[in-house]
Amino acid sequence: MTTGQSDPGDHPAADQSEELGALLTRALAQADKTQKDLAVAANVPYTTLNHWVAGRRGTSRVDPDVFRGMAEVLRRWGADITVRQIFAAAGRAVPGPSDQEREARLLKIYRALSTDRQRDLIQIAESMGRPTAS
Template sequence: MEDQERTEDLAQLLARLKSTYGDLSNSAIARRIGVAPATVDSWVNRQRGTGRGPRREALQALAREFPKFSEAEIFAAAGRKSPGPLSDEAEARIIELYRGLTADQQRAKEIEMRALNEMNRTGQ
């Protein structure tokens, strides 16, 4: 996927989302995506809290619950890259490559992939 140019931030996207879906409250959005109302409040007020951006799962939940907004659009507004698609063919190639590694190499790749996944999940 090509990087999408960031034209609006998450607060602006949420304002558009609220308008598109009938002036929803921050609490209503929070309930639908499974986060605390204070979390949505912090996004709307552009507060970073502990310095981390929105979690990947929360951004994906926004896309799932409000399908008029794409995952790529939501992630771009949050200043994050969205996870790439994984086709069946790509998965089969990755598994075949993995099988060719030694047990120690497999463990090392698993640790690396876990760290990258955590970095993407938390936005750090």
């Protein structure tokens, strides 16, 4: 997502801490849709979605836009779900919005670094994106 505006699904949820599988199952039932329907509409491989619902696959490396896309599809179908709920259920913080200016600035900084420093920056950024122990 490249807008600076907040996502309408980013408002805080009322302390809902469902597991991702339970949350998706509930939302699909509300929308009267199947996992296959969601996989196609959100452009997520069906087997991946099925593994998330069954709790057989983690989500730590999933691009945040995938979660945002699923929430958007489910909301469009009438499910009572927010982006924040999906991220919470996946054990992840909701990433802040980004904009093209900040992304361009970061890319300019990255390109000016030596190869070793680029690797360091990637490691730092990846560690910042990992969930913290609570």
